[in-house]
Structures are given as C-alpha cells and as structure tokens.
Amino acid sequence: MTLDSQPRAARIRTALEAAFAPLVLEITDESARHAGHAGARPEGETHYRVRIVSAALAGLSRVAAHRTVNTALAAEFAAGLHALAIDAAAPGA
Amino acid sequence: MKPWGSPEQAGVGALPPNFSERPGDMTEPPVFDRIRTLVSGHDVVLFMKGDRHMPRCGFSNTVVQVLDVTGVDFVDVDVLADDEIREGIKAFTDWPTIPQLYVKGEFVGGCDIVREMYQTGELRDLLAQKGVPHAA
Numbered sequence: 001m002t003l004d005s006q007p008r009a010a011r012i013r014t015a016l017e018a019a020f021a022p023l024v025l026e027i028t029d030e031s032a033r034h035a036g037h038a039g040a041r042p043e044g045e046t047h048y049r050v051r052i053v054s055a056a057l058a059g060l061s062r063v064a065a066h067r068t069v070n071t072a073l074a075a076e077f078a079a080g081l082h083a084l085a086i087d088a089a090a091p092g093a
Numbered sequence: 094m095k096p097w098g099s100p101e102q103a104g105v106g107a108l109p110p111n112f113s114e115r116p117g118d119m120t121e122p123p124v125f126d127r128i129r130t131l132v133s134g135h136d137v138v139l140f141m142k143g144d145r146h147m148p149r150c151g152f153s154n155t156v157v158q159v160l161d162v163t164g165v166d167f168v169d170v171d172v173l174a175d176d177e178i179r180e181g182i183k184a185f186t187d188w189p190t191i192p193q194l195y196v197k198g199e200f201v202g203g204c205d206i207v208r209e210m211y212q213t214g215e216l217r218d219l220l221a222q223k224g225v226p227h228a229a
Contacts, residue, residue: 037150062206070189077189084190086205
C-alpha cells in the first residue's frame with residue numbers, strides 16, 4: 001500500500017498542507033526501523049520523518065520552526081505519534 | 094538558516110512559555126520547579142531515554158555521542174526512570190519528544206537540531222558563547 005493510504009500519514013499530510021502550504025512535503029514512515037523500541041506499536045505508524053519547505057518557516061529559528069510543525073501535529077502526538085524527525089526550511093534557505 | 098547569535102535568533106535563547114514565574118498561576122505542575130532546579134543547576138543537561146552509558150533510544154544515543162565528541166560535560170536525566178519528569182519536561186519545554194538538550198538553563202533543541210548544530214559548528218559556538226568548557 002502507498003504511504004498516504006495509511007491513516008496517520010494521510011492525516012499528517014492534511015495537517016501540514018493546511019498549516020504551511022508547503023512547496024515540498026515528504027513524509028516517511030520509519031516505524032519499522034524502531035520496531036520493538038519504546039513507543040513502537042505492533043501496528044506501526046509511530047515513528048515518522050517529515051521534510052517540509054515552506055515560506056511560512058522563513059525567519060524562524062530552528063526551535064521555532066520545529067515547534068510550529070509539532071504544534072500543527074499536536075493531535076497526532078496525543079494519539080500515539082511517538083517520534084517525528086523534522087527537516088524544516090524556508091525556500092532558498 | 095541564519096547563523097546563531099543574531100538578534101532575531103530568539104529561538105535558542107527563548108525560554109519556554111511556562112519558564113518564567115507567573116504570580117497567581119496555581120495551575121503550574123510542581124514538577125516544573127524540579128526541572129528548573131535541574132536546568133539552572135548545571136551548564137548542560139540532557140533529558141534522555143536511558144542514561145549516557147546505556148541509551149535506550151536511537152535519538153537519545155545520537156545526542157550523547159554528539160556531546161561526547163564535543164567534549165562537554167553534561168548531566169543526563171533518564172526520563173524513563175521518572176514518570177513525573179517524563180511528562181513534565183514535554184509541557185515545560187512545550188516540546189513533544191525526547192531527547193531535549195538544555196544549555197545554561199535554555200532549551201537548545203532535540204535530536205535533529207543538536208545534530209545539525211554539531212555539523213555546522215554552531216553547537217561549539219553556542220558553548221563558547223555561553224562560557225561552557227568543551228574540547229577545542
């Protein structure tokens with residue numbers, strides 16, 4: 001199945017597209033690499049990586065940029081999202 | 094990304110929204126005082142899963158390795174050994190994941206940010222700027 005047919009990946013995409021209108025948005029499910037670790041669930045969908053490029057991130061410090069991404073995904077963190085690696089940048093940065 | 098230290102780079106020095114004392118705010122969890130004591134009592138504090146000798150998470154392990162190779166002394170706080178800290182640090186920092194690195198009482202970032210700052214040399218610059226001893 002494609003990644004976006006996963007409920008969580010689709011929700012992450014929807015939330016980030018709504019919040020950032022990103023030029024680039026890549027979502028990778030890395031749950032399998034963390035199988036058996038704390039926070040991992042047998043059904044997966046716990047560990048993700050996102051690469052996002054958006055003008056909305058221009059001028060933000062790294063901490064501020066990551067916070068805005070985390071905040072946009074607060075509902076997912078509250079619902080079992082365990083780890084999120086973030087590569088966030090503004091266009092041209 | 095701009096270099097650290099310029100005035101608009103409020104992020105690295107920005108205290109979490111709950112950091113300052115707020116008179117009359119009775120809703121603050123008691124664990125915040127414990128966390129404040131920890132991060133203000135040591136130059137470098139890493140909230141992590143497991144301890145520096147046996148990290149129990151790859152992201153925590155990465156930050157330990159960065160700090161070790163940078164040659165900076167740090168205090169490791171195992172959140173898995175303390176449920177109050179484990180949940181409290183997320184609210185205190187307004188950051189949903191572990192690990193979390195503090196330098197001189199200020200939140201620096203999680204695994205991605207610390208690794209990136211190490212790679213660009215900004216971590217050493219930050220330590221030097223803060224007067225924290227580390228290998229040259």
